[in-house]
Amino acid sequence: MNNLSALDLNLLVVMEALFAERHVSRAALRLNKSQPAVSQALGRLRLAFDDPLLVRGRQGLELTARARAMQPALDQALAAVRGLVIAELFDPAQASRTFRLSMSDYASGALLPHLMPDLRESAPGVRLSIQTRSREAAMAALVDGDIDLALGVFPDRPAAVSESLLFEENFVCVVDRDTLGPSFNLTDYLARSHVSVGVMEGHADEVDVAVSLLGHTRDVVLTLPHWSVAPDLIGGTDLVLTIASRSLTDMRDDRLAVLPAPFTLPAFRFVQAWHSRRDGDAGLRWLRDRLSLNL
Known part of the structure; x- marks a missing residue:
């Protein structure tokens, strides 16, 4: 120089x-x-x-x-x-700040009902702005500084992005119980048409990858980005939905049966991710801690 x-x-x-x-x-x-x-x-x-x-x-x-x-x-x-x-101390009781988060409706359902009562009591001036982005778009937004925190599953995380584990999650299958036969094995699973949840059309998710490793493909007749509505589409049909178990906590349709997947589907890590340049941000660190505590 x-x-x-x-x-x-x-x-x-x-x-x-x-x-x-x-x-x-x-x-x-x-x-x-x-x-x-x-x-x-x-x-x-x-x-x-x-x-x-x-x-x-x-x-x-x-x-x-x-x-x-x-x-x-x-x-x-x-x-x-x-x-x-x-790096100044962050006082949640006095803070007036908006945090920009990327998360799916699945993540919103799993996290926000516990988080918001805490924030309203401990940090009434804190606001959250929630966006839904694909995994790739969320990582790009962190790098560009367009969001503060991304919550989800990010197997291709850039080196500059840090993460912490919030929980591990398992997949289950949802079917109309009246369409069940004496068994629910891999052959029965593949014989059905499928509902798939994903933000990006045509993007292979964890379920597709696991099925392909067995040498098969699914007949997906509906792909939608909304986890919360997906179980409501199964009753009265021969469809099968393979979905994260936490998204079924409020399922009230008595017609539906929840079954283990008839093949190996590894649990997945659900994390919160942020750019390492924000490691010194006391407010963001406080929010990450609140998310971890309010599961």
Whole structure:
């Protein structure tokens, strides 16, 4: 680096955005700055580090080898600075803050009925804004800073995203009991048509993966993003629903039978995930603790 005096914290924030977006206009939008201002900042960064940092590639701008080597240290440095800024004690009784969370209606049903009475009593100025995103979109939103916390199952979590386990969950099968024969084995299961719950159409979930490992596929006739309504669609049909057991706590339809899956379906980890740059955020840490305590 040739000119340390030419570098300030604002330039490092611009560099972080440029490294993440790899596009000057998108970095400008992310920073709420003009494109010329970001271009000028990139010129200063190139001069300070004596490296182009971003160069033209086949798919747009790409990081140079120097930039790729610098990125982890840059992320850690800015996370530390942000931690200093927001490390003051969080007083939930006096706080006025909105937390942005991504979770499905399954997660909302499992967590919010326990969490909200606690928040209303201990932190009346705290508000929650809930969004529903696919797993991939939730991880991208954490990285981009568009949400504070993601709750769900994230097997492909980016390295910069941290997580803590909330609970482990099992799948069960729901069928109309009048359609049950003397057995409910794998052959009976595969002979039925299926209801599948998923945010992304055509995306193979844990059930599809387990069935495919046995050399089979399911005949899915309905895919929907809502866990809560799915059990209501089974009564009076020959359909089978394979669903997380916690989503059935309020099931009141006497026509339905809940059965173990007739093949091995591993339990899955339900976690809360956040970007590691937010490790020093006392308010977010407090919210994570409340979620863990209110299960």
